[in-house]
Amino acid sequence: MQNQIGAPKGFSLTDPRVRAWLFQIITIVVVVSLGWYLFHNTQTNLQHRGITSGFDFLERSAGFGIAQHLIDYTESDSYARVFVIGLLNTLLVTFIGVILATLLGFIIGVARLSPNWMISKLATVYVETFRNIPPLLQILFWYFAVFLTMPGPRGSHNLWNMFYVSNRGLNMPAALKADGMWPFLIAVVVAFVAIGVMVKWANKRFEDTGVPFHKFWAGLGLLVVIPALSVLVFGSPVHWEMPELRGFNFVGGWVMIPELLALTLALTVYTAAFIAEIVRSGIKSVSHGQTEAARSLGLRPGPTLRKVIIPQALRVIIPPLTSQYLNLAKNSSLAAGIGYPEMVSLFAGTVLNQTGQAIEVIAITMSVYLAISISISLLMNWYNKRIALIER
Structure with missing residues (x-):
């Protein structure tokens, strides 16, 4: 009798790996077919009704106002x-x-x-x-x-x-950009970098000596002092516009x-x-x-x-x-x-x-x-x- 122990398995539904691959392939075919049917059916219905598809409408003028907008907007915008x-x-x-x-x-x-x-x-x-x-x-x-x-x-x-x-x-005060804005933002970035360096040093110091360091207060001081120096040198980053009743x-x-x-x-x-x-x-x-x-x-x-x-x-x-x-x-x-x-x-x-x-x-x-x-x-x-x- 021929030894079948080392013989490769053929295509058999009793093999769990074959069933897994077969079910996955069937699922993919069903999903793709369903998606294609829905897409083709939608395109056909749109053509019969004379509705054009696409995103060209985004370039057209809106023609209506908006109560609140964080960026500039007029009714003629797209x-x-x-x-x-x-x-x-x-x-x-x-x-x-x-x-x-x-x-x-x-x-x-x-x-x-x-x-x-x-x-x-x-x-x-x-x-x-x-x-x-x-x-x-x-x-x-x-x-x-x-x-x-x-x-x-x-x-x-x-x-x-x-x-x-x-x-x-x-109604609240609005912060408007001033001449010291960019130096202030750079100072804030420098402050965060300095805080990161300080925290890394403090952690290493604690591991080496066991002596804790007040990282919170030191970090808060860096976050306040460095931007404050920027304000003293380059001026305020913003000026405030106050609401007035008229x-x-x-x-x-x-x-x-x-x-x-x-x-x-x-x-x-x-x-x-x-x-x-x-x-x-x-x-x-x-x-x-x-x-x-x-x-x-x-x-x-x-x-x-x-x-x-x-x-x-x-x-x-x-x-x-x-x-x-x-x-x-x-x-x-x-x-x-x-x-x-x-x-x-x-x-x-x-x-x-x-x-x-x-x-x-x-x-x-x-x-x-x-x-x-x-x-x-x-x-x-x-x-x-x-x-x-x-x-x-």
Whole structure:
């Protein structure tokens, strides 16, 4: 009888590797075929209806105004510029919302673990209230029930003679570029480089001698002193334009329109409720023995939380925190409910209605949100790897 032990296997469905390759090939063929069918069917329907496809419409004049734009804009500008304005407005809400929601969420999360009964219960009420109300309802509440009911510019709430809150929004001083801007930016870069060198030296010194160095205060001093020297030598990097009440509205400065305020506050309050629970669970995941060890070394509760508990809890906090950042960025599309000119309201709404280029407009909008989400994920994954425990 011929020995078949070393003989190569032929094509057989009983071989797991053959089945794996076969199923993958079939899946690819099905997906490609389905994609081609949808593409061909769409092209055929567009031709029958006389609708031209392509992105040439981006070069045409928009012909409508925009309530808020971070770059210069006139009604004669192109749809491509409208797209950029919508993108910047979306990024503005996302950036501000992420920072404020993180700060508020950490405060509420720590407050939920407070030994003070009142503080703990108030934090619990906050979490259970705001995370169970749909974000769109919260946006509508802040917009219609809070900001639109405020007095007009003449009766606006004055804060330190610099900030004016009315039903027109929040008017604040605007920073305008001055001659010392570039030297100041260079000084800031030099300060960060100096801080990096100082931290590296301090870590090496601690490893060699065991003597700690006050890196925080030294870094803060470098960050303040070096740019301050630039201001003394080259002058101020900016000059401030103050808002002034003229007639029935404010002139000068910068204004956050009510739609932006309502959207930012609603997303901040809503997302912070979830971040608070993430922070609370992350802190609870750290063994109580770590707290007892810190107390045995004479550390007070504040330094124990900052230097012992939070650094370890971050390894549990970061992955779900990334999901909340993604949710905040995607929830910004709810601004269409109050007319804030972000991507969905401005580009997938007004531009789509005017041009009729539904496929192109929706594809661009979806691609933008996909790019924003992937960028946030990559950044948070990079940070998560930086703080991960390295086994030896």
